[in-house]
Amino acid sequence: MNNTIIRFENVTKSYDDGTVVLKNINFELERGKFYTLLGPSGCGKTTILRIIAGFTDASTGDVFFNGKRMNDVPANERQVNTVFQDYALFPHLNVFENVAFGLRIKKVKETEINDRVQEALKFVNLAGYGNREISEMSGGQRQRVAIARAIVNDPEVILLDEPLSALDLKLRTEMQYELRELQQRLGKTFIFVTHDQEEALAMSDEIFVLSNGEIKQSGTPVDIYDEPINRFVADFIGESNIVDGLMIEDYKVRFAGKEFECVDGGMKPNEKIDVVIRPEDLEITTPENGKLIVTVDTQLFRGVHYELSTYDQDGNEWLVHSLKKADVGAEIGLDFDPEAIHVMRLNETEADFDKRLEAYGDEDYE
């Protein structure tokens, strides 16, 4: 059985004024998974959702739903429901009627409407709130109403456009758990949009990292975190140290004025590359034992760890997350494993990246 529910084939979107918003987007989404579109504001995330929902057309390319081309299917006939960024709840209807809206349109029987709305409200922990006006609900509650309004229609796919961005940090973290759990209970396909990398990493089965209307990289949160394809992704997904380097030969890389052993390969000899080392992979040690010798510039206590900003002799900044404290102004050594060094070719496509990774990547890794 084919498990693909949505497929984009060479989808582009440009507006009359000449702005190109999406450039050749291709992806396949499987039934029942939690997908996240991650990228900075303005990169085209909402546009992708709007094309799936049918609020706007792709300029070129095809969109398939369950194997059928759906470019020309109007929004109200698509098996998709959206949780809008601003929730878009109807202010003239109470909570119950907001949730019942889709069912009333489908002319579902009154008793069934009642049952299904109550069930949906229970699902989002809003049982008993049916008679409230929308204006009487808090931000978090409104967001749940919006989710209930989408799931009550039993769609195959639920689109969520930054639904948590308006909530405060504590509520947001809480809702992240709830949404993830909800998706697993329902077994529906969720397409979740966010510009918050932590949110994406915490919730998704698969992440699409977007920038300037292009998918830069897709994969599981672990894949993307550990093996970012380029400077943009590395920088966007979590804090990282990115420096220029030279790939001397396979498994041998030069940066910060020294040569290091590493686990990457498949580049040309002496190819210019970017090197990424995550702050948590750097360990503080004495200058004699350190692979890098750096001076501590600032130190912040972050609750669980200290965040140190340090500089080496070449002036590269190295962020370090350490459980140990250091002295500001002191010279310290930084130690790391060969696996901590991640090498990125400049301008490598995702397909080439995957191929190279298969050949050279993780054998002696993990």
Next chain:
Amino acid sequence: MGTKIMNKTAKGPLIPYIFWILLFVIAPIALIVYYSVLDLNGNFTLTNYAKFFTPVYLKMTLSSFWYAFLITLFTLLFAYPTAYLLTKTKHKQLWLMLIIIPSWINLLLKTYAFIGIFGLYGPINAMIEVFGFNPKQILFTDFSFVFVSVYIFIPFMIIPIFNSLDKMNPSLIYAARDLGASSWTTFRRVIFPLTIDGVKSGIQVTFIPALSLFMITRLIAGNQVITLGTAIEQQFLVSQNWGMGSTIAVFLILFMVLTMLFTRQKSKGGRV
């Protein structure tokens, strides 16, 4: 002590307002009510009120309501789609401006313009003749009266509807479509209920003045249309029966108040 000061500061600025209301609202109404209970010789009487409930005046009332209703209906039917299209245009404020500007031109001027346009030697009849028909009497018909009135009131209806449409969150329309609503259902269940306040204000500013029209009625409809407005004019200027004229005015004010109550805006809505 605190309340004393509060009272003083709260009431001070109200004095000009109260004065204004007394002079320009309360006093004229009191005068009208006073005249309405006087007969031709200045003696107290209720015959004017009794006369109002005779078939002649009741028919006139009905006719006033009927024309005001027709004018409001056609104005609304034209203004709503226009306002809707306006909100979709690129330079909507400019377009709105272009529609509002004619309403600043003197009413009498516009009415006279229509006399020219609709007249036997006007452009419309010239057109009719081009197509080989005999000139038609357009002026002094109830059609031309309703037409001109609708034309006059359209901007006043468009403004509040435009504002309420413009204020509406556009993602609500997407939400309705997303939940399976066709364009028509979206309009019926979301757009219209959310702009009902604008429609009500529009009805207020059209229906109430339309109820008391007399100048357009006289100039465009001649004596084809007789309403409360023309009756008041008749009583004051021709019959010199100020008592009867005031009585009709009292009822007109009453009808206006009722209309306002009827189109009052509720802050909350109910079910679909």
